[in-house]
Amino acid sequence: MILGCIADDFTGATDLANTLTRRGMHTVQTIGIPKAAAPEADAIVVALKSRTIPAAEAVQQSLDACRWLKANGAKQIFFKYCSTFDSTDQGNIGPVADALLDELQSPFTIACPAFPENGRTIYLGHLFVGNELLSDSSMRNHPLTPMKDSNLVRVLGKQTPHKVGLVPWKIVKQGAPAIAEAFAALEAEGIRHAIVDAVEDKDLENIGAASSALALITGGSGMAIGLPANFRVARLIPKREGASAVPKIGGPGIVLSGSCSAATLGQVAAFAAKHPAHAIDPVALAAAPEKAVAELLGWAREKLKKGPALIYASAPPERVAAIQAQLGREQAGTMIEHALGAIASGLADQGVRRFVVAGGETSGAVVSALKVEALEIGPQIAPGVPACLSYGSPRYALALKSGNFGGPQFFTEALKALA
Template sequence: MFIGAIADDLTGATDLCLMLARGGMRVVQVIGVPEAAFDFGAADAVVVALKSRTVPKEDAVAQSLAAARRLLDAGARQIFFKYCSTFDSTDEGNIGPVTEALLEATGAALTIACPAFPANGRTVYRGHLFVGDLLLSDSSMKDHPLTPMRDANLVRVLGRQTALPVGLVGYETVEKGAGAIRAAFDRAGGEGLRMLIVDAVTDDQLRAIGKAAAGLKLVTGGSGVAIGLPANFGFQEGAASAHPFSAPAGRAAIIAGSCSAATRRQIAAARAAGVPALKVDPQEIAEGRMTAEAAARWAIGSDHATPLVFSSDDPAEVARAQAALGRDEAGALVEHLLAEVAVRLRAAGFRRFVVAGGETSGAVTHALGPKALAIGPEIDPGVPWTVSLGDDEPVALALKSGNFGTDDFFLKAWDLLR
């Protein structure tokens, strides 16, 4: 194994798997910390998908360290800590604390933090993260229900999460290529810096950053920075020997829990195209007026090819539910119900699921129980189809980060399975 990766949510893990597979690697995605007896086979890269983005930082650190130790014991030469391209976190964590712990576990003197993903409009310039043409703090992420991002300066954001010194490798250096970037790493290490935000606005710059990171024991960032890592181990882009992808036959459904602007647009586009949709509300769940049984029964009774069950809502309505129920309780109620809906649908013969939202994807996948996923065709940048491995009744899953995908994502995803 060349690269052992730890992702703080499920959709981020599949996104990273896709990037490494594009780079020529044979990739396996594992759900949760693998057991000691887990066989990684001939994988060049293994991505462990955790559900640690919004858990207490102590739990995130413990889970990440357990995954890192398992990967290192299996021979991983480089550890990659993957988080969202919008740097989803709070001032308490979890990116900084997990990075600190992984620096110690790997014995690394220094690491980088680069969430840039230009294909999806995430770029970093002078240490500031942009979403399209907007600063992160001006984007819809400022209203995220769990990790509102109200500061676009990543040096400041990361600096509030860690006591270790944080620095910046700026655009002018990155533009000069891998040699200049590597020299900047060396200078920063000599100055005692431990974490470096790295600017990137193009894929070519990400490739240069990846090349410069060849000697780092630990790399952190979004999946974009992984674009240059496989080449460090002799792999060529597009030469992946992927698992054969065969989607199981069966009914299909869409389950959406993300409240991001992108997912809300995708829901609107699907409904405008005639997709039947059932909205579940956390207040109704808490009062017993909406149950998983009722939602599943509605989907099973639909004569449409892809019924949609969703909890996504605008920020004002999310705030109302959180005020009434508590932030964590409102989210947990919805996640539990949507996961239970997926279980009931599978029992009724559904085998193909599109799931929107990192937390929702984690809950649904945990409930369905696959131990590993094979990566299939790409629907939109960063979002592939996957199929569960080792199941008697495999399911096809498209696990979409809330912010990813074009407006017609829910409509076109199925075309790749025909």
């Protein structure tokens, strides 16, 4: 292993593994810290479920992952979070990044969640989603991490006691040497974290080249675009093409959706217009969890005899707010995750081997319920979402989708890719 990666959710881990694989690094995604020996790979992405847990717990999990990666040979650590910088004033991006810097005895790192291919760009420290500022996008209504400020210098500054600086695009566009000089100047000023502008992939390639000497890099999956080239230049990896096709898995396919993002809501509507779909009733689930899950499994068993089906908890912001007010914010989310995990496990017992999952928290619940320990990364289905195949037995074909990723027909496209 050369590059050790820590991702704060499961779909984010898959997104990062997809980027590295497409750029020629043999990458394996593990579900949590492996209990056995490290898999053979150039890069290992440890998928945690730490984005929205208490900051102290996120720090400890991330440190444990970092120590395991370093013990198994990682020469550089990458802390991956969402391209929309999902966090609150309490964390978890700042506290985790500070803890990792302390662990690695490093004085400086960067923060760059840009992912131009999916419309995430940074200019003058402000994060854009498509043509909108982050604070004007649907992320302002996120049920767990509402992003109401687009200024990442300010956002990160509230999460760390250390200085946060900026490398503006006028420097980034000059190339890697100018970016590296800016890093050195900021570090000399006592700045520990630098937000780095990026508006196109070329910017990310140059930022990656300028970051070759950093012990820790933080960012979205796009930030990893430029890293494999550093390892090729250092002759640590050979030149490779992208991902190889993974073996096909037959049988019925199910879509499980817990994300409430605008993109996922559109995907749910598009799929439900042509295929059987069943919404989870949170109130009924809270009243009788086992009964509700059993009824959903019975419904799915019959529908899957004829083709793919969808079970979803996705709902518009006003519906989510009402449920949270009635059941409690954390309790509602945890209840839905447990239910979708139980449904996945029950479907697996019925022989289902193809799962398309929408939402980071949902993906975590599903892969945990399926007892998946590691994933082989296959070809990309949509930007940020590859086809995956679990190690072990039985093998599951999986597409783990971050809420905002994919086009309107993503669910149908993913099931076809996994067939």
